[in-house]
Amino acid sequence: MNEEELKKLVYELAALSSETEWVEFKKNICEPDDIGEYISALANSACLHDKKEAYLLFGIEDKTHKIKGTKINLKKKKVGNEELENWLIRLLDPRIDFEIFYTEIDNKPVELIKIYPAYNQPVRFKNTAFIRVGSYKKKLRDYPDKERKIWSKTQDYTFESGICLPDAAEDEVLKLIDYPAYFSLMDLNLPANKQGILTKLSEEKIITKTRRGYHITNMGAILFATDLKTFEPVSRKAIRVIFYEGKDRLHTIKEQIGNRGYASGFEGLVEFINDRLPSSEELGRVFRKETKMYPEVAVRELVANALIHQDFSIKGAGPMVEIFTDRIEISNPGKPLIETLRFIDHPPESRNEKLASLLRRMKICEERGSGIDKVIDAIEAFQLPAPDFISSEKFLKVILYGPKSHSQMDKKDKIRACYQHCCLKYVSGEHMTKQGLRERFNITKNNYSTVSRIIGDTIDERLIKYFDLAGKSKKFAKYIPFWA
Numbered sequence: 001m002n003e004e005e006l007k008k009l010v011y012e013l014a015a016l017s018s019e020t021e022w023v024e025f026k027k028n029i030c031e032p033d034d035i036g037e038y039i040s041a042l043a044n045s046a047c048l049h050d051k052k053e054a055y056l057l058f059g060i061e062d063k064t065h066k067i068k069g070t071k072i073n074l075k076k077k078k079v080g081n082e083e084l085e086n087w088l089i090r091l092l093d094p095r096i097d098f099e100i101f102y103t104e105i106d107n108k109p110v111e112l113i114k115i116y117p118a119y120n121q122p123v124r125f126k127n128t129a130f131i132r133v134g135s136y137k138k139k140l141r142d143y144p145d146k147e148r149k150i151w152s153k154t155q156d157y158t159f160e161s162g163i164c165l166p167d168a169a170e171d172e173v174l175k176l177i178d179y180p181a182y183f184s185l186m187d188l189n190l191p192a193n194k195q196g197i198l199t200k201l202s203e204e205k206i207i208t209k210t211r212r213g214y215h216i217t218n219m220g221a222i223l224f225a226t227d228l229k230t231f232e233p234v235s236r237k238a239i240r241v242i243f244y245e246g247k248d249r250l251h252t253i254k255e256q257i258g259n260r261g262y263a264s265g266f267e268g269l270v271e272f273i274n275d276r277l278p279s280s281e282e283l284g285r286v287f288r289k290e291t292k293m294y295p296e297v298a299v300r301e302l303v304a305n306a307l308i309h310q311d312f313s314i315k316g317a318g319p320m321v322e323i324f325t326d327r328i329e330i331s332n333p334g335k336p337l338i339e340t341l342r343f344i345d346h347p348p349e350s351r352n353e354k355l356a357s358l359l360r361r362m363k364i365c366e367e368r369g370s371g372i373d374k375v376i377d378a379i380e381a382f383q384l385p386a387p388d389f390i391s392s393e394k395f396l397k398v399i400l401y402g403p404k405s406h407s408q409m410d411k412k413d414k415i416r417a418c419y420q421h422c423c424l425k426y427v428s429g430e431h432m433t434k435q436g437l438r439e440r441f442n443i444t445k446n447n448y449s450t451v452s453r454i455i456g457d458t459i460d461e462r463l464i465k466y467f468d469l470a471g472k473s474k475k476f477a478k479y480i481p482f483w484a
Contacts, residue, residue: 003103006101006103006112007103007105009055009112010057010060010067010103010105010110010112011105013055013057013060014057014060014065014066014067015065016065018135021045021048021049021132021133021134021135022042022045022046022049022051022053022054022055022132023042023054023055023057024038024041024042024055024056024057024132024135024137025057025060025061025062025065026056026057026058026060026062026070027058027059027060027061027062027068027070028058028070028071028072030058030072032077032079032084032087032088033125033126035056035084035088035113036088036091036092036125036126037125037128037130037137038056038130038137039056039088039092039096039098039113039115039123039125040092040122040123040124040125040128040129040130041130041131041132041137041138042054042055042056042115042132043096043098043115043116043117043118043123044117044118044122044123044129044130044131044132044140044146044150045131045132046115046116046117046118047117047118047119047122047150047153048131048146048149048150048153050153051117052116052117052163052166052215053114053115053116053117053166054114054115054116054117055112055113055114055115056112056113056115057110057111057112057113058070058072058074058110058111058112059072059108059109059110059111060110067105067106067108067110068108069107069108069109069110070109070110070111071109072111073102073111074100074102074111074113075100075102085100088125089315089316091125091126092123092124092125093123093124093125093127094120094121094123094313095313095314095315095316096115096116096118096119096123096315097115097116097232097233097315098113098114098115098116099113099114099232100112100113101113101114116162116233118150119159119162119313120313121151122140122147122150122151128140128141129141129147131143131146131147158352158353158354159218159219159312159313159351159352159355160205160217160218160219160352160354160355161205161217161218161219161354162217162218162233163208163215163216163217163218164215164216164217164218164220164221164222164231164233164234165215165216165221165231166210166215167210167212167213167214167215168207168213168214168215168216169213169214170194170198170213170214172213173198173201173207173213173214173216174194174197174198175226176216176221176225176226176227176230176231177201177206177207177216177220177221177224177225177226178224178225178226178260178261178264179197179201179224181224181261181263181264182200182201182204182206182224182263182264183200185263185264185362185363185364186361186362188200198214201220202214204358205217205219205220205354206219206220206223206224207220216231218233218234218312219354219355219358221233221234221261222234222237222261222262222312222355223261223262223263223264223355223358223359224261224263224264225260225261225264226260226261226264227259227260228258228259228260228261229259234312236315236316236317236318237310237312237318237319238257238258238259238318239257239258239262239269239303239306239307239318239319239320239321240255240256240257240258240318240319240320240321241255241256241257241258241269241272241273241320241321241323242254242255242256242320242321242322242323243255243276243323244322244323244324244325245325246324246325247324247325247326247327248324249322254276256272262307262359263358263359263362263364266304266307266364269303270296270299270300270303273299273303273321273323274292274296274299276323277292277293277294277299277323277328278292278293278325278402279291279292279293293402293403294328294382294384294400294402295378295379295381295382297374297375297378298374298375298378298379298387298400299328299400301365301366301371301372301374301375302330302375302387302398302400303319303321303330304359304364304365304371305332305348305365305371305372305398306319306320306321306330306331306332306396306398307319307332308350308352308355308356308359308365309332309334309336309337309348309350309351309352309356309396310332310333310334310352311332311333311334311335311351312333312351312352313334314333314334314394317333317394317395318332318333319331319332319333320332325402326401326402327399327400327401327402328399328400329397329398329399329400330397330398330399330400331395331396331397331398332395332396333394333395334351334394334395334396335391335392335393335394335395335396336391336396337349337350337351340389340390340391340396341419341463341483342483343372343389344372344373344376344420344423344424344427345423345426345427345481345483348371348372373424373427375387376420376421376423376424377424379400380421380424380440382403383403383440383441383442384400384401384402384403384404385401385404385409385413385416385417386401386413386416386417386419386420386421387399387400387401387420388401388416401413406441406442406443406450411457414441414454414457415454415457415458415461415463417440417441418432418437418454418455418457418458418463418464419458419461419463419464419481421436421437421440422458422463422464422479422480422481423481426480426481426484431467431478431479431480432464432478432479432480433476433477433478433479434448434451434452434455434475434477437451437454437455438451441454448475452474455479462482463481463482464479464480464481464482465479465480465481465482465484466478466479466480467479467480467484
């Protein structure tokens with residue numbers, strides 16, 4: 001918010017007849033632990049009372065609400081050698097959004113912390129959750145009814161419905177949201193007037209009408225921001241694309257951070273990546289033909305997945321594409337909701353289904369359950385090594401490898417390719433055979449022992465199994481994934 005909006009907000013809060021359960025006034029004295037506990041209490045109370053924000057103000061007298069000024073400087077305050085803001089973020093669980101603002105009113109310094117409500121579980125500070133009861137800060141565990149209500153409310157919350165920018169004026173909405181991109185992607189005619197545009201954006205929950213204007217939702221900002229930097233809650237979710245000189249991260253050639261919303265900027269993002277990927281020239285009968293090292297459909301789908309399926313509750317991290325001379329690594333914050341071994345056959349489960357649904361309608365990503373299939377199919381058509389899906393508690397990384405001959409692949413590469421090929425055949429209504437796998441690896445016909453060894457290793461890893469082998473020669477055996 002700008003200086004004028006900040007001062008207006010301070011005046012409005014100071015004019016309240018008393019402290020509420022989502023507003024706390026302090027003048028000067030407040031220890032770091034107290035600030036952390038108040039952020040927990042105010043975030044949980046805002047959730048409980050359906051408030052879009054809660055506030056902790058310094059420089060306002062508790063009883064009279066007179067603006068007295070404060071000596072506290074939150075931005076410069078440290079706990080040990082650590083900045084207060086980073087210290088608070090580290091000890092709050094989950095790591096909710098809060099923002100620190102400074103202003104002067106009649107030459108009197110005022111500090112304000114704007115706190116967003118708990119949205120997937122009660123907020124704890126140092127492993128303890130707090131709540132406001134009247135104007136008092138209490139431990140949430142002592143109020144089980146309130147705790148149950150918070151859990152109930154957070155289960156209904158979705159990232160997409162959260163408010164990114166409250167009470168924006170009509171012209172501000174049309175400036176900050178790339179509405180022409182929405183109508184173009186949906187193949188709709190642009191309405192003839194401002195009200196028609198706002199009505200359609202409201203129907204899609206890109207904005208919501210309020211008494212004072214329009215709230216811009218998280219979904220509206222993340223998908224259609226003209227500039228993500230103007231939306232503080234999602235600004236760090238801009239995708240980063242980094243090109244490296246070699247096979248490691250020692251030398252960066254170029255780094256680009258996406259400024260536009262995911263939907264409005266997607267085609268440009270994919271084009272930017274694909275145009276800079278390594279390629280080779282093939283000499284045809286008349287003209288030279290440029291062939292990309294990686295299939296464009298695979299890059300497109302995996303980038304879309306990284307945007308859609310990330311965990312937006314993980315702060316300070318966003319989706320990233322890193323391009324090396326021998327591979328591409330595409331990562332996003334958040335552990336996937338399904339096991340990586342089931343990506344090919346299992347319909348995707350997303351924390352952000354409303355966002356995913358809108359992007360599917362815009363044909364930015366594939367229909368449910370078909371995206372990873374197309375990635376694997378395209379990788380096989382290019383006869384590249386099988387992609388690797390690496391999952392941890394805080395991120396998912398997909399690695400696309402550049403060309404390798406069969407002899408250059410290690411044992412893990414071959415097992416992974418065998419398993420993914422078997423899965424792809426199964427979801428296509430077929431079964432994997434030795435001949436099909438030989439073609440996958442481009443192995444000559446007289447080298448069946450190599451294929452048998454790869455299949456044997458994959459069976460040993462319990463990733464595939466025989467299909468109806470009884471009484472039949474292994475030469476003509478068929479294979480299915482372990483889960484089939």
